[in-house]
Amino acid sequence: MFSSHDGNTQFFIESRFLQHSKHSQPKNDATEVLTSDIYDRNSVIGLFDRMSRSYERMNIILSFGFSTLWRRQAAQMLHSNKTAPDVLDAMSGMGETWAEIYRRFPKAKVSSLDFSPAMVAHSKTRNEKRFASQVTVHCDDMLESRLPDASFDALLSAYGLKTFNEEQSAVLATEVARLLRPGASFAFIEVTEPPNPVLRALYLFYLRTVVPAVGLLCITDPTEYRMLHRYLHNYGDGSYSVAAFEANPLLETHSKSHFFGCARSVYGTRVTAE
Secondary structure: OOOOOOHHHHHHHHHHHHHHHHHOOOHHHHOHHHOOOOOOHHHHHHHHHHHOOOHHHHHHHHOOOOHHHHHHHHHHOOOOOOOOOEEEEEOOOOOOOHHHHHHHOOOOEEEEEEOOHHHHHHHHHHHHHHOOOOOEEEEOOHHHOOOOOOOEEEEEEEOOHHHOOHHHHHHHHHHHHHHEEEEEEEEEEEEOOOOOHHHHHHHHHHHHHHHHHHHHHOOOOHHHHHHHHHHHHHHOOOHHHHHHHHOOOOEEEEEEEEOOOOEEEEEEEEOOOO
16 A cells, blocks of 8 residues: 555655644654653553544554444443443543443443543533433543442443553552442453464554554654554553453453454453452
């Protein structure tokens, strides 16, 4: 697609790069993340704030178009014996998962939680235009939220696990156990590196080269989308998320690989006795 023999395509990309460079923010704003702790709270907030204009499209590209399917599969892992369960969309981004929650539980009382103000602003617009403002939207940190204990019958989260390191993943599991009522269900889905070496090499090339190039065509700094490659490379097959949830005695945890290891779900139930 981006062959050096295709002069028109190369000229178009270079023109977009020059156009972006003239109007981009100061260098230390978008590129400081490359040299900072990528799991630092403020770094993650800044990254997703800057990506908010194009993140939904890029998430589809990043997952080869499977992002919606995987969200739906994760939602189907949730269960509740209530007709109108309280459901939390954690690390909710722009509310891309809400349709799947309502597909699973048509009468659900949905709340969302994300700490990126720009993402939350987009989600509020989506809430008003598409969901008649039914969703209760919170701008807060999942690792230390002000939501009360035992508030939810189900918790769903898509594509947020990679932004936590091992220590933060253990804190996340503790917060999930705190927020869920006994017997409640949870499900996370995340893109992972496939174990097959040939498929992994192709996927890493795609993340390193194609995804930033497409981000550039979306008039977005490609530096930010290269960061997604760093998160995913560090995240690997997602095993440390699974280990963090399995280590929590209040959570009965299972995991499943999707599409030859290109994604992993972590799901289960909040146990009824402490």
